[in-house]
Amino acid sequence: MVRETRLVVISPLSEITPDQITRKVHSLGYEVTVKETCYGAVLEGPPETVSKVMQELRALDPLGIYSKIRGFPLGDPKRCRAQHGSRPGFSQLQTEWQSLSLVEKGLECALRGDKAEDIDIPERIPVKDLQRFCEEVE
Amino acid sequence: MKIFIDPPNSLILFDLVERFGHEPLSVMATIQERVDNLEIDMPPMNVTLTDVKNGLKYAGIEVPSGIRGRLAVWGPLIDQAEAAIIMEDAPYSFGCVGCHRTNLLVDFLVRKRKLPTIEIDYPRTEEDARNMVIRVKEFLEGLK
Amino acid sequence: MIKIAQLSCGTEYSGVQYEIEKASRAVGAKMVYPDVEASQIDRSIRDFGFNPVSPQLKLMIARAVHLAEGRYDADAVFIATCFRCAEGALVRNELRRYIQEHTDLPVVTYSFTERMKANQLLTRMEALVTIVSRKELLARERQIGITAGIDSGSTTTKAVVMVDNKIVGKAWTGSGEVLESAQTTLNEALAEAGLKMSDLEAIGTTGYGRFTIGKQMNAKLVQEELTTNSKGAVWLADRQRGEATILDIGGMDNKAITVRDGIPDNFTMGGICAGASGRFLEIVSRRLKVEVTELGALADQGDWRKINMNSYCSVFGIQDLVTSLAEGNTRADVAAAACHSVAEQIYEQQLQEIDVRDPVIQVGGTSLISGMVYAVGEILGKAPIVPPDSQFIGAVGGALLSSGFLEG
Numbered sequence: 001m002v003r004e005t006r007l008v009v010i011s012p013l014s015e016i017t018p019d020q021i022t023r024k025v026h027s028l029g030y031e032v033t034v035k036e037t038c039y040g041a042v043l044e045g046p047p048e049t050v051s052k053v054m055q056e057l058r059a060l061d062p063l064g065i066y067s068k069i070r071g072f073p074l075g076d077p078k079r080c081r082a083q084h085g086s087r088p089g090f091s092q093l094q095t096e097w098q099s100l101s102l103v104e105k106g107l108e109c110a111l112r113g114d115k116a117e118d119i120d121i122p123e124r125i126p127v128k129d130l131q132r133f134c135e136e137v138e
Numbered sequence: 139m140k141i142f143i144d145p146p147n148s149l150i151l152f153d154l155v156e157r158f159g160h161e162p163l164s165v166m167a168t169i170q171e172r173v174d175n176l177e178i179d180m181p182p183m184n185v186t187l188t189d190v191k192n193g194l195k196y197a198g199i200e201v202p203s204g205i206r207g208r209l210a211v212w213g214p215l216i217d218q219a220e221a222a223i224i225m226e227d228a229p230y231s232f233g234c235v236g237c238h239r240t241n242l243l244v245d246f247l248v249r250k251r252k253l254p255t256i257e258i259d260y261p262r263t264e265e266d267a268r269n270m271v272i273r274v275k276e277f278l279e280g281l282k
Numbered sequence: 283m284i285k286i287a288q289l290s291c292g293t294e295y296s297g298v299q300y301e302i303e304k305a306s307r308a309v310g311a312k313m314v315y316p317d318v319e320a321s322q323i324d325r326s327i328r329d330f331g332f333n334p335v336s337p338q339l340k341l342m343i344a345r346a347v348h349l350a351e352g353r354y355d356a357d358a359v360f361i362a363t364c365f366r367c368a369e370g371a372l373v374r375n376e377l378r379r380y381i382q383e384h385t386d387l388p389v390v391t392y393s394f395t396e397r398m399k400a401n402q403l404l405t406r407m408e409a410l411v412t413i414v415s416r417k418e419l420l421a422r423e424r425q426i427g428i429t430a431g432i433d434s435g436s437t438t439t440k441a442v443v444m445v446d447n448k449i450v451g452k453a454w455t456g457s458g459e460v461l462e463s464a465q466t467t468l469n470e471a472l473a474e475a476g477l478k479m480s481d482l483e484a485i486g487t488t489g490y491g492r493f494t495i496g497k498q499m500n501a502k503l504v505q506e507e508l509t510t511n512s513k514g515a516v517w518l519a520d521r522q523r524g525e526a527t528i529l530d531i532g533g534m535d536n537k538a539i540t541v542r543d544g545i546p547d548n549f550t551m552g553g554i555c556a557g558a559s560g561r562f563l564e565i566v567s568r569r570l571k572v573e574v575t576e577l578g579a580l581a582d583q584g585d586w587r588k589i590n591m592n593s594y595c596s597v598f599g600i601q602d603l604v605t606s607l608a609e610g611n612t613r614a615d616v617a618a619a620a621c622h623s624v625a626e627q628i629y630e631q632q633l634q635e636i637d638v639r640d641p642v643i644q645v646g647g648t649s650l651i652s653g654m655v656y657a658v659g660e661i662l663g664k665a666p667i668v669p670p671d672s673q674f675i676g677a678v679g680g681a682l683l684s685s686g687f688l689e690g
Contacts (some may be wrong), residue, residue: 067152067153067167069170070166071165071169079182091231091319092231109268119269119271137560179300185296186297203292203394203395204367205292205364232337234295236337236339
């Protein structure tokens with residue numbers, strides 16, 4: 001059987017809880033496995049079923065629920081934290097999870113039809129100016 | 139369209155690409171195929187000596203094995219991509235994206251293919267994020 | 283279960299992670315990976331002071347800092363990065379120093395290619411496990427009773443019989459069929475001692491053939507050569523206390539081991555290039571038409587500077603030497619150049635992996651080649667100690683350590 005394992009990640013701004021996600025999955029009655037995690041849930045099952053479940057989950061909070069697939073199957077001892085320390089991707093997931101509140105706000109603007117603005121990134125100051133500042137400090 | 143995302147394990151990029159109707163080419167999918175391949179017994183990633191040798195297609199023998207092995211996994215994704223999103227300055231991430239030299243080479247290989255590509259920075263502020271998401275949305279919608 | 287903390291970059295993508303875990307399992311140990319919170323990484327990097335660009339190397343540093351701070355429990359440390367990665371090599375070496383300065387954990391470093399297999403790591407892993415699990419045995423400084431040690435090396439097989447902390451019989455022969463060579467040398471050593479096989483109270487075996495011989499002779503100790511040779515070397519050199527570096531240039535493997543009170547705490551083992559081995563000196567001897575035992579005296583009379591040797595390689599290096607002879611250089615100069623080449627390659631490729639501590643005790647068959655000892659001394663800037671019977675370190679270590687089983 002071809003499996004798909006998928007991380008469901010709830011944005012820090014969302015009111016949805018991991019428990020609601022798992023209950024929703026159970027209530028759908030599809031043949032997928034779901035496991036609650038600190039950032040949301042992990043789904044596993046045939047790709048088409050996982051995709052259908054994902055659509056339903058996104059509907060709970062379209063801008064608050066994010067997902068990506070995961071390489072290793074659920075509970076794989078090769079990637080178990082107790083055995084190997086954190087998974088290599090875990091710290092990135094942690095950091096990206098924190099940034100989801102920013103992405104959520106960005107999505108709001110994008111879906112509203114806002115246009116991107118050019119942000120000026122200041123250039124490095126000329127060496128002469130730096131020299132002048134140094135002399136002033138002296 | 140098939141969109142190569144870089145970093146190839148990014149949650150944010152994977153989600154945005156799917157959300158706007160495209161297929162993200164991620165390293166996780168490749169790893170999934172590898173770890174499910176019961177014929178190979180080289181855990182955890184099932185990256186084998188042959189893979190590392192195949193990596194020679196992307197980088198020469200004088201290049202460390204870790205780079206060639208990574209390229210053996212990602213290279214085919216870059217080869218089949220129809221467009222790409224490169225996110226610079228992404229936060230700490232280990233494992234597959236743990237080698238900076240590999241990441242530099244991957245950026246280069248993507249640019250060399252001259253695909254429709256958008257390069258963005260990892261957002262630090264709300265304003266950054268707003269611009270980043272709007273640009274990615276416009277880019278992905280423009281591909282249709 | 284002995285826990286070996288793995289600090290590494292690139293192993294999973296080089297196809298060698300499985301080999302590392304296989305080697306550790308084979309010696310009854312388990313690889314562990316100190317868990318580090320992402321939020322702790324920046325702090326660890328700041329404390330350590332080296333900020334590499336590659337994230338995985340940052341993680342390696344954070345893991346090492348956690349070990350040093352006692353936030354994670356392990357018995358030994360294995361540090362590995364990809365061969366040819368400069369950033370990785372810098373971090374690997376500095377982390378090894380850091381671990382040695384901040385912990386008492388034995389550590390081994392390794393620079394791997396995709397071709398690394400578990401058996402290349404076995405001896406190293408076994409030594410790590412021995413250092414952790416056999417502390418009491420390794421602390422033994424005196425041999426007691428009647429014991430024998432057999433060192434079944436790639437080139438020669440050595441046997442020593444010891445009685446009450448004295449060598450009473452010794453013999454060596456070229457390694458042929460493993461069991462036969464072992465029995466022959468042991469019989470000779472026993473004959474010299476005026477003893478019989480049945481007089482032996484314990485036998486210790488080491489070297490490549492240790493398992494086969496150990497099983498056949500019912501040895502009490504079957505031990506890799508890193509710890510056995512260290513014990514033999516410090517016993518022979520009478521340097522059982524304090525620090526020392528043991529340099530063992532063998533027929534195939536070279537070992538450089540740092541010890542504290544006779545117990546190894548860091549070691550490197552090389553076996554990639556024949557040009558840095560005793561084998562190279564044998565080939566040179568053949569070309570110069572001298573016995574390898576006479577090569578040293580010949581080299582003592584020569585000057586390596588007169589020879590233009592552009593390669594360390596045992597094939598191309600020999601070619602340079604032959605060309606030098608054709609150009610009219612003396613055999614003595616060529617012999618000196620060969621010794622210098624081996625010493626220089628060991629210095630450049632192996633001794634950089636450990637911190638050389640004085641005194642350097644040079645042992646193994648090649649320590650009998652005076653030109654080789656001179657070359658090592660010249661490169662290190664100080665003459666090494668060559669103890670008596672320096673080629674018998676493994677056998678002496680085997681006899682000494684196996685006597686530990688006679689008490690209690």
